Amino acid sequence: MDGLMMGAIVMALIGTVWTVVSAKLALISWVGFIGCTSYFASGGGKIGLKKSIIANLTGGLWAISIIALQNYFEIANPSIIITAIFSFIMVFQCKIKSLSFVPGTYCGACAIFGTNGDVRGAFIALIIGGVMGYVSDTLGKYLYSLIKNNKRITPSSIE
Numbered sequence: 001m002d003g004l005m006m007g008a009i010v011m012a013l014i015g016t017v018w019t020v021v022s023a024k025l026a027l028i029s030w031v032g033f034i035g036c037t038s039y040f041a042s043g044g045g046k047i048g049l050k051k052s053i054i055a056n057l058t059g060g061l062w063a064i065s066i067i068a069l070q071n072y073f074e075i076a077n078p079s080i081i082i083t084a085i086f087s088f089i090m091v092f093q094c095k096i097k098s099l100s101f102v103p104g105t106y107c108g109a110c111a112i113f114g115t116n117g118d119v120r121g122a123f124i125a126l127i128i129g130g131v132m133g134y135v136s137d138t139l140g141k142y143l144y145s146l147i148k149n150n151k152r153i154t155p156s157s158i159e
Contacts, residue, residue, distance in 0.1 A: 006147070007140030011036075014136045018128070028118070028125040031111045035129020038104040040137070049134045055101040056126040058093065059108025060119065062086050066109075067117050 015033070022029040038056055042048035069082050090106065093099040111122040 003144040006144040010140040011136040031125035032129035035126035036133040038107045039130045039133030051101040055104025056108035059105035063109035063112035
């Protein structure tokens with residue numbers, strides 16, 4: 001077994017728990033997996049977690065802006081113009097280092113659009129999803145290192 005396999009096993013377990021818990025707490029399961037996907041696409045680790053959450057939430061804010069502005073224009077299909085403007089902004093913001101993860105920005109926007117503007121539900125699930133990715137990645141690597149070095153896993157070794 002290698003580190004990737006251990007990470008995959010841990011992700012399967014965490015993903016299963018998330019699916020059950022999100023259903024019981026009326027959270028948006030699939031958005032959590034978008035947050036998790038964003039974490040892994042960002043490169044992972046603490047820096048990736050930060051990048052993906054900031055990008056997801058920023059994208060969500062842009063999507064909220066698009067939805068809100070559509071009601072203020074009295075032209076046919078205002079979403080065409082508004083989407084063009086905000087698509088430009090979502091990519092151009094990569095000039096700012098903390099906002100440079102453009103795919104994560106689009107993931108956040110898609111989560112808002114896909115939930116019909118459920119900001120609270122989408123933002124909570126995106127953050128949990130990012131944390132879920134971080135935990136599975138970190139725990140998978142840790143468990144693999146213990147197995148590779150033939151160390152016994154005890155409660156104190158996890159702390």
